[in-house]
Amino acid sequence: MSTETSALTRRDPSPITGNAIVRVGPVNPTVAQALIDDYDALILPAGGPEREAFLDNHAESIRVAVCSGKIGVDTELMRHLPNLEAIVNFGVGYDASDVAQAAERNIPISNTPDVLTDCVADTALGLYLETLRSLGAAERFVRNGTWATGVNFPLATRASGKRVGILGLGRIGAAIAKRLEGFGCEIHYHNRSEIAGSSYAYHSSAAELAEATDVLVVAAAGGPASAGLVSAEVLEKIGPKGFLINIARGSVVDEPALVSALQNGEIAGAGLDVFTNEPHVPTELLELDNVVLLPHLGSGTHETRADMAALVLENLRSYVNSGELITPVS
Structure with missing residues (x-):
């Protein structure tokens, strides 16, 4: 336009x-x-x-x-x-x-x-940490009294030093990448075209990006052009030890394929702030403990x-x- x-x-x-x-x-x-x-x-x-x-x-x-x-x-x-x-x-x-x-x-x-870039990037970082380290499940473990019975909480995944793929390296994607650099992460990305002068590793497709990284962070714009961009094929490339973080639009991810991948252990976990049919979340996701679910609050601060x-x-x-x-x- x-x-x-x-x-x-x-x-x-x-x-x-x-x-x-x-x-x-x-x-x-x-x-x-x-x-x-x-x-x-x-x-x-x-x-x-x-x-x-x-x-x-x-x-x-x-x-x-x-x-x-x-x-x-x-x-x-x-x-x-x-x-x-x-x-x-x-x-x-x-x-x-x-x-x-x-x-x-x-x-x-x-x-x-611009005015919401930092808060959305902060939310992505929070989801990243909570998902890989199972912090939400750990809090529920304390609140429901399980810890008090003497049971140890299961081990989680290290968040620092990971290879992270940013799907959509625009304003928000770049802000997320900058934050993750502080955790010693190696940043990769996929855009419609390569960004001249970027120090990050470029990949020509979402599937290639997912295969090369440990965590795929979705920051792509919504709309018909990106609908279903994170397909069953991309989720398969993430792999059983990989994670998906989505703070973009629910439409960018094939939600039924994501549910299936999580249920079958095809990916390790997901952190989601957005969904296909908001505010409705698939019941299957509500029942999974390896998923962090937020109510589309990426920019949700007073400031x-x-x-x-x-x-x-x-x-x-x-x-x-x-x-x-x-x-x-x-």
Whole structure:
């Protein structure tokens, strides 16, 4: 998608007022309140007859949509908004919106890069340590009284000095790699193309990366292009002593294949912050003790969410005033 987001992309040169802005789905409370207080924005009903009536009344007047990375402006909704000019997205991921249709219609999308990089990378590091060292299972071992009976907790896997593959060496992937270097890890990566000047070992495919490393960390962007990238074949290459960490999108991993690999000991364990059908997690994963499960909290700190909210509102304010987004998706 082009980063050219000047006022020339507007089909309507008139000022953007409240009934031209719609909130799609739940958003950050600070953003939600600002949409009411500063813009008197519309709120799209969740579904049913109320949503249909809302679109009948307001669809043609809506020019800007504000949404979260989890909800987005999907294919059907975008088709119902003939005069939509811009999508302001809360989150670095924007794959919940129909990116292809937005590109065809010259509708720019903004996201919130950089401000959440450190917290997501910190979460990945926490998952890495908790998964390899079985820290979650160890805490449950204490809490349920097993340790008090005199039983020893099973040995885990050393976390330092591992060969770690980063699948997607973008902002977040690079921040994860930097943290793991502090643990003496040897970093490998796979991207759509090799990064010039990188000191890390490049591999031409996800399967090749998995075979060459002890731990595969998924940091690739979501969307159709990466769906199922971590396939049954890739999981097989990870091997029975290897681990998978996913802080990207659930869609990047073939979830049924992952469940099977974990159940059958084809990989040693997994640390997951994201799932295919959030907030629903496969029952089979809930029953496994070699999996660490988090509720998609990668950027979930007070500080980062405040920074994300501020950037969303800056993008909205900028587009309303000048027709330009501050952080358009490239």
